[in-house]
Amino acid sequence: xxxxxxxxxxxxxxxxxxxxxxxxxxxxxxxxxxxxxxxxxxxxxxxxxxxxxxxxxxxxxxxxxxxxxxxxxxxxxxxxxxxxxxxxxxxxxxxxxxxxxxxxxxxxxxxxxxxxxxxxxxxxxxxxxxxxxxxxxxxxxxxxxxxxxxxxxxxxxxxxxxxxxxxxxxxxxxxxxxxxxxxxxxxxxxxxxxxxxxxxxxxxxxxxxxxxxxxxxxxxxxxxxxxxxxxxxxxxxxxxxxxxxxxxxxxxxxxxxxxxxxxxxxxxxxxxxxxxxxxxxxxxxxxxxxxxxxxxxxxxxxxxxxxxxxxxxxxxxxxxxxxxxxxxxxxxxxxxxxxxxxxxxxxxxxxxxxx
Amino acid sequence: xxxxxxxxxxxxxxxxxxxxxxxxxxxxxxxxxxxxxxxxxxxxxxxxxxxxxxxxxxxxxxxxxxxxxxxxxxxxxxxxxxxxxxxxxxxxxxxxxxxxxxxxxxxxxxxxxxxxxxxxxxxxxxxxxxxxxxxxxxxxxxxxxxxxxxxxxxxxxxxxxxxxxxxxxxxxxxxxxxxxxxxxxxxxxxxxxxxxxxxxxxxxxxxxxxxxxxxxxxxxxxxxxxxxxxxxxxxxxxxxxxxxxxxxxxxxxxxxxxxxxxxxxxxxxxxxxxxxxxxxxxxxxxxxxxxxxxxxxxxxx
Numbered sequence: 001x002x003x004x005x006x007x008x009x010x011x012x013x014x015x016x017x018x019x020x021x022x023x024x025x026x027x028x029x030x031x032x033x034x035x036x037x038x039x040x041x042x043x044x045x046x047x048x049x050x051x052x053x054x055x056x057x058x059x060x061x062x063x064x065x066x067x068x069x070x071x072x073x074x075x076x077x078x079x080x081x082x083x084x085x086x087x088x089x090x091x092x093x094x095x096x097x098x099x100x101x102x103x104x105x106x107x108x109x110x111x112x113x114x115x116x117x118x119x120x121x122x123x124x125x126x127x128x129x130x131x132x133x134x135x136x137x138x139x140x141x142x143x144x145x146x147x148x149x150x151x152x153x154x155x156x157x158x159x160x161x162x163x164x165x166x167x168x169x170x171x172x173x174x175x176x177x178x179x180x181x182x183x184x185x186x187x188x189x190x191x192x193x194x195x196x197x198x199x200x201x202x203x204x205x206x207x208x209x210x211x212x213x214x215x216x217x218x219x220x221x222x223x224x225x226x227x228x229x230x231x232x233x234x235x236x237x238x239x240x241x242x243x244x245x246x247x248x249x250x251x252x253x254x255x256x257x258x259x260x261x262x263x264x265x266x267x268x269x270x271x272x273x274x275x276x277x278x279x280x281x282x283x284x285x286x287x288x289x290x291x292x293x294x295x296x297x298x299x300x301x302x303x304x305x306x307x308x309x310x311x312x313x314x315x316x317x318x319x320x321x322x323x324x325x326x327x328x329x330x331x332x333x334x335x336x337x338x339x340x341x342x343x344x345x346x347x348x349x350x351x352x353x354x355x
Numbered sequence: 356x357x358x359x360x361x362x363x364x365x366x367x368x369x370x371x372x373x374x375x376x377x378x379x380x381x382x383x384x385x386x387x388x389x390x391x392x393x394x395x396x397x398x399x400x401x402x403x404x405x406x407x408x409x410x411x412x413x414x415x416x417x418x419x420x421x422x423x424x425x426x427x428x429x430x431x432x433x434x435x436x437x438x439x440x441x442x443x444x445x446x447x448x449x450x451x452x453x454x455x456x457x458x459x460x461x462x463x464x465x466x467x468x469x470x471x472x473x474x475x476x477x478x479x480x481x482x483x484x485x486x487x488x489x490x491x492x493x494x495x496x497x498x499x500x501x502x503x504x505x506x507x508x509x510x511x512x513x514x515x516x517x518x519x520x521x522x523x524x525x526x527x528x529x530x531x532x533x534x535x536x537x538x539x540x541x542x543x544x545x546x547x548x549x550x551x552x553x554x555x556x557x558x559x560x561x562x563x564x565x566x567x568x569x570x571x572x573x574x575x576x577x578x579x580x581x582x583x584x585x586x587x588x589x590x591x592x593x594x595x596x597x598x599x600x601x602x603x604x605x606x607x608x609x610x611x612x613x614x615x616x617x618x619x620x621x622x623x624x625x626x627x628x629x630x631x632x633x634x635x636x637x638x639x640x641x642x643x644x645x646x647x648x649x650x651x652x653x654x655x656x
Binding site for chain 2: 021024026027030031034036054056057059060062063064066067069070093312
C-alpha cells in the first residue's frame with residue numbers, strides 16, 4: 001500500500017493518533033476517508049475527543065456523522081414500513097449487512113453510510129415476498145429478458161427494487177452466494193440460526209458468527225472494491241466486539257466449516273489483521289478451515305492489498321488498476337461456471353458497445 | 356496584510372491555478388486547479404479581494420478543465436472535478452467559469468452538513484440580516500445585486516448558512532449570479548457594477564456574475580443574526596409593498612426549500628424554528644429597484 005495512505009489506516013487502527021495529526025496530514029486523510037466511504041466512521045471514532053481536533057477538520061467529520069445518523073433514522077423508518085408490508089408472508093426475513101447493523105445497533109453501525117437495504121428470505125418464499133413488496137409499492141427497474149434470467153436463475157438476489165414514493169433501494173436475496181457459484185453453502189442453516197429483533201418484530205439478524213461470515217463472503221466474492229476497505233472496517237468492528245469472548249473463536253471456525261465458508265473467513269481474518277491490526281488469536285488463524293497454500297496466499301496478497309486502497313487516487317499504486325481488473329475477473333470466475341461465464345461476458349461487452 | 360488574489364500578477368495567477376490556487380471564501384478553503392483562460396479571467400475580475408492561503412487543510416480540492424479525448428477539437432467541452440470525481444455532465448468550454456461557481460455551490464450544499472443550509476440569498480445592514488428565499492424567476496438575484504450595490508453587506512447569494520452552534524448566519528461573500536434580463540437591468544441601474552464574462556445558452560440561460568464589494572469580502576468572518584425573511588416578487592407597475600407572511604408558511608417554505616433540513620433531523624427542526632421565531636416574515640412586491648432598496652432600508656432602520 002502507498003505510504004501516503006498510512007496515516008488514514010493508522011487513524012482507523014488507533015483513533016487516538018488523530019489528535020496529533022497536522023493539517024497537511026488531515027488534508028489527505030479527510031479526502032481518502034471520504035472516497036472510501038469512511039469519513040463518518042472516523043467521526044464516530046473521534047467523537048469522544050473531538051475537542052482536540054482542529055475545528056475545520058471536525059466540521060467535516062461531524063457533517064459525515066450527521067449524514068450517517070440520518071441514514072440510520074431512515075432505515076428504522078423504512079423497516080417499520082417493510083414490517084407492515086411483509087406482515088402476512090411466512091418464514092423469517094433476515095436483515096443483512098448495513099440494515100442489520102443499523103436495526104440492532106451493532107458495532108459497525110457507528111458513522112456508517114449505506115445505499116440500500118438487503119433482505120434474505122428462503123427461496124421457496126421468494127415469490128410471495130416479492131408479491132407482498134410489489135403490493136406495497138416496490139418496483140423493479142426495467143431489465144431486458146436476459147438480465148431477468150441472469151438474476152432469477154443464476155444469482156442469489158432479485159434485480160434491485162425501489163419504492164415508488166420513498167425512493168429507497170432494496171435487494172431481496174434468497175442465498176448468500178449465487179446459485180451458479182462454485183462454492184455452495186446452506187442458506188437454510190444460516191436463516192435458522194438468525195436472531196429475532198424485539199424492536200422490529202418481522203425481522204431477524206444473523207447470529208454473530210454468521211454476521212462475520214456473510215460480510216467476509218460478500219467482500220471476497222463480489223467485485224465491489226471501491227467499498228472494500230469499508231467492508232473490512234465492518235469486519236474489524238464485528239471481530240473486536242465479539243472476539244473479546246474467548247468462546248467466540250472456536251464457534252466462528254466451526255460455523256465456517258458447517259456453512260462451507262472457511263476460505264472467505266480466512267481472507268477476512270488475514271487482511272483485517274494485516275491492514276487494521278484486528279486482534280485475532282493465533283489459534284484462530286492456524287485452525288481456520290480451508291487455509292490456502294503459501295503460493296496462493298502470496299499471489300492473493302498482491303491482488304487484495306492494492307485493491308483495498310483503490311478508492312482514492314492518493315492511495316493507488318501502479319498495481320491497483322490491474323489488481324482491480326483481476327479481482328473483477330476473479331469475482332465472475334467464482335460466480336459462474338465457464339460455460340455460462342464466457343457467453344455472459346461477451347454479451348455484456350457487446351451491450352456496452354451498443355450504448 | 357494577507358495576500359489576496361488581486362495581488363497576483365496575471366501570470367502568477369495562472370501559475371497558481373496550474374498547481375492549485377488556495378482561496379478562502381468565508382468558512383471554506385478551496386484548492387482550485389484550472390488551465391482554462393475563462394476561469395483565470397473570472398477569478399481575477401470577481402475574486403480580487405479574497406484572501407489566499409498556502410498549504411494545510413483545504414475543505415475542497417476542485418478542478419475545472421477541458422475534457423480530454425476527441426472532444427478537444429470538435430466542440431470542446433469542460434468539466435468539474437471534486438477530488439477526482441466528476442459529479443456533472445461536461446459543458447461547452449466557454450461555460451468554464453459558471454461551472455466553477457456551480458461546482459463550488461455543489462461542494463458546500465452537498466457536504467457542509469455542519470450548517471443548516473437554506474436556498475436563499477442573505478444580506479446584512481445595521482447588524483440585521485435579511486433572508487431572501489425566492490422561487491426561480493421571482494427577482495431574488497436582481498434584488499440581491501441591487502442591495503449589494505447600495506451599501507448592504509452581501510453574506511451569500513445562493514446558500515444561506517446557519518451555524519448549528521449559535522444560530523447565526525455565516526457569510527460566504529461569493530459573487531452574485533445574474534441571469535438573462537437581470538444582467539442588463541443591473542448594468543443600467545448601477546453603471547459602477549463589475550460584472551464578469553457572459554456565458555450564453557447555459558441550462559440556466561444567459562449567466563454572468565457580479566463582483567462582491569470589497570467590504571463584504573473583508574468582513575466575511577463576521578456572522579450576523581437574522582432579523583427578517585422576505586419573499587420577493589417582481590411585478591410590473593406595482594408600488595413597493597411589504598405585507599405580513601404567515602410564520603407557519605415561512606417555516607414550511609424554509610424546510611422544503613432547504614438543502615439539508617430533513618438530513619439534520621431534530622437539529623434542523625430546532626434551528627429552523629429558532630430562525631422563524633427570531634424573524635419577521637414578509638411578502639414583498641415591487642417593480643422599481645430604487646423603491647425596493649428604499650423599502651429595505653426602512654425595514655432595518
